Amino acid sequence: MSEAGSEHKKRASLSPQPQRKAPRLAAGRARALGLPTRGTTNANRLRRVDRWLLATQVPRLRDSPRPLVVDLGYGASAVTTLELVERLGPEVHGLEVVGLEIDPERVAAVAADRDPPRVDFRVGGFELAGLRPVIVRAFNVLRQYDEESAARAWDTMRAGLAPGGLVVEGTCDEWGRRSAWVALDDDGPLTLTLAARVSDIERPSDLAERLPKALIHHNVPGEPVHDFLRAFDAAWATAAGLSTFGPRQRWVGAVEALAEQGWPLVGSSRRWRHGEVTVRWSAVAPVT
Numbered sequence: 001m002s003e004a005g006s007e008h009k010k011r012a013s014l015s016p017q018p019q020r021k022a023p024r025l026a027a028g029r030a031r032a033l034g035l036p037t038r039g040t041t042n043a044n045r046l047r048r049v050d051r052w053l054l055a056t057q058v059p060r061l062r063d064s065p066r067p068l069v070v071d072l073g074y075g076a077s078a079v080t081t082l083e084l085v086e087r088l089g090p091e092v093h094g095l096e097v098v099g100l101e102i103d104p105e106r107v108a109a110v111a112a113d114r115d116p117p118r119v120d121f122r123v124g125g126f127e128l129a130g131l132r133p134v135i136v137r138a139f140n141v142l143r144q145y146d147e148e149s150a151a152r153a154w155d156t157m158r159a160g161l162a163p164g165g166l167v168v169e170g171t172c173d174e175w176g177r178r179s180a181w182v183a184l185d186d187d188g189p190l191t192l193t194l195a196a197r198v199s200d201i202e203r204p205s206d207l208a209e210r211l212p213k214a215l216i217h218h219n220v221p222g223e224p225v226h227d228f229l230r231a232f233d234a235a236w237a238t239a240a241g242l243s244t245f246g247p248r249q250r251w252v253g254a255v256e257a258l259a260e261q262g263w264p265l266v267g268s269s270r271r272w273r274h275g276e277v278t279v280r281w282s283a284v285a286p287v288t
Contacts, residue, residue, distance in 0.1 A: 042176070043079050043083070045172060046084070046139055046176060047176055048172070048274075049170060049179060051274065052276065053084075053135065054088060054091065055268075056267060058091045061095065061134055064162065066134075067093075068097075069098070069133055069136075070135070070136045071097060071099045072124075072126075072141060073101065073139070073140065073141035074099040074106075074121075075101075075106070075140075076106060078110035081113075082119065084137065089118070095118065096118060096119075096120075097119050098121070098122060099122075101121070102123065107121050107123050128157065131160070132162040132165075133161065134164070135168065136160075136161070136165070136166070138167060138170075139168075139170055140170075140171050140172065142169065142212070143213070146213075154169065154184060157184075158185070158188075161186060165185070165186070167183070167185075169182050170182060171212065179194070180195070180210040191278050191279065191281055192215070193278040194210075194276070194278075197275060204229065207229075211225065214286065222287070222288075224283060224284045228279065228283065228284050235258055239251075252269075255277045264283050265277060
């Protein structure tokens with residue numbers, strides 16, 4: 001095989017276990033790319049990322065001629081997809097949300113929750129079932145992939161976006177108390193967001209276990225994301241006196257210290273009071 005042919009074959013596979021074939025879409029459609037997740041889901045599990053979407057992405061949806069959101073890999077239950085509809089729907093006229101699952105049985109199981117065009121469910125994977133969404137919410141779908149395969153999944157999702165669209169890819173614990181996500185547009189990653197129920201952490205670096213696949217193996221000395229978390233921990237320790245006013249005030253004090261140190265934080269400081277902080281990707285991107 002030629003070098004070009006070998007490279008094409010390498011890029012075509014998004015599976016870390018190529019011997020397992022992903023389910024296909026309906027006849028005549030492209031193959032659904034990816035592997036089924038465990039399907040774990042709980043009500044309110046994705047509330048933190050949904051609140052961020054509501055606070056930061058409503059203008060993007062309102063400006064689109066077709067405000068379509070894809071919820072990729074919703075799991076064994078439609079609950080988090082339906083919550084996304086309920087949270088964004090009142091703010092975005094004509095909102096459409098499509099839940100995609102690579103497992104046809106999971107799609108069939110939520111048929112009763114369909115209400116097209118407002119909410120629908122289809123078989124699909126990283127290729128987004130041929131849709132052109134403004135926003136893709138892809139949570140807890142890349143944990144099982146190696147870093148290289150996860151990067152190719154990012155590229156595939158970004159290529160399927162509508163003009164001006166955004167991919168929000170991240171992970172959270174089973175109850176949604178610890179979360180991290182990356183926002184990506186068609187040029188690549190833009191920001192990293194960490195969010196937590198602050199009363200449940202001992203220090204900000206507890207969130208390292210939720211870092212996206214692109215960063216989780218780079219949380220080592222000499223890497224920017226490691227420097228960021230160490231600086232956050234130090235600021236958290238310095239702000240210990242604010243614990244008298246509650247853990248949220250301590251979090252806000254620590255984030256304010258990060259901003260004063262020159263870390264390029266993004267967004268309104270009002271988000272900090274929700275146990276959230278967003279930093280530019282350029283400040284935490286891997287160097288090796």
